[in-house]
Amino acid sequence: MQLLKDKVVFLTGGTEGIGFECAKVFRAxxxxxxxxANCHESIERANEKLNGDDVLYVKADVSKGDEIKNAIEKTVERFGKINVIHNNAGISDPSKPLHETTEEEWGRLFDVNVKGLYNTTRYGINELIKTKGNILSTSSITAEIGQDIHAAYTATKGAINSLTxxxxxxxxxxxxxxxxxxPAGVWTPMLRNWSSQQPDPSSIEKYLDNIHLLGYCPEADVIADACLFLISEQARFITGCIMPVSAGAELGYRTNK
Structure with a gap:
């Protein structure tokens, strides 16, 4: 059964990591x-693996309203409608406590992670009204439980949850x-970059495996499957939900690791 047959999905940050896995699952x-996506090279790499008349790539920065307005218009021109907006584009840098975070770093985090959601909603809501569509955003369990040396990042995810x-x-x-x-940890290019920035990079893989109750840090396909459910008619009576896909990482300390 094709859960998204005849649906059009507007997917930000869809050329790598969780976004690209979602793109593959949604298309299937x-x-x-x-x-x-805002990077021409990442669009080219994605297009080599995922291309066809049913896929449109638009280079745009989610933090810039005029570029998202243009991307929405191009999508409707190509496909005639939008059924789903998936706000997946996001950044996690810097790995710093709040007082060491520069004003520029703070601004960039909120521009991408939060203003991006504002822009897609502002310019896409009329299309969703026409289709009675839905909005999905990629948040993080850190919005609820916190994370050391990532106060600004977790604040953006908390904002996403409140907006949702x-x-x-x-x-x-x-x-x-x-x-x-x-999600909790998910092996993506962004997570691997994050790992290299931590005080003890060599310990990160074991740490990420241990925080998940099921014993391993997953690849992004597990997130994509949950996203498919939430944007499909299978979830037609679910709204306002912040769904953890985290193998119970948020449930607390464990003594029997």
């Missing part, structure tokens, strides 16, 4: 894709669902 489920809940209330009468997915 029957969706047409508009994949947004408030937007679900605002748009429910329009038939629009709004949800978020909250």
């Amino acid at each position: 489920a029957g969706a047409q894709l508009s994949i947004i 809940k408030s937007m679900s209330i605002d748009y429910a009468h329009l038939g629009i669902r709004v949800n978020a997915i909250a």
Whole structure:
């Protein structure tokens, strides 16, 4: 069964990591894709593996409203509609406590992780009203439990969670669902880059395996499968949900590791 047959998904940050795994899973489920990324090279790499008349790539920075407005217009021009907006684009740098985070670093985190969601909603909501579509954002369990040397990053994910809940209330009468997915660790290029920045990079793989109750840090396909569920009609009665896909990493300390 193709859960996304005849659906059009507007996917930001869809050329690598969680986003690219989502792109593959969504397409296999029957969706047409508009994949947004701000790096020409990453678009080229993704296009080598995932291309066709059912996939549109648009180079755009989610933090810039005019570029997202243009990307929305190009998507509708190509496919005629938008059923789903998946706000997946995000950054995690820097690995610093709050007082060491520069104003530029703070601004960039919020521009990409939070303003990006604002821009896609502002310019895409009218299309979702037409299709009674839905919005999904990629958050993190760190929004709820915190994370050392990442105060600014976790603040952006907390903002995503709050927006998800408030937007679900605002748009429910329009038939629009709004949800978020909250991973713990996931092996992506961004996580590998993050690992190299930590005080003891050699210990990170074991650490990431241990924080997940099921004993390993997953690849991004496990997140993509959960995202597929949330944007499909299988989740038609779910809105305002922050769904952890974390193997129980947020459940607390363990003595029997």
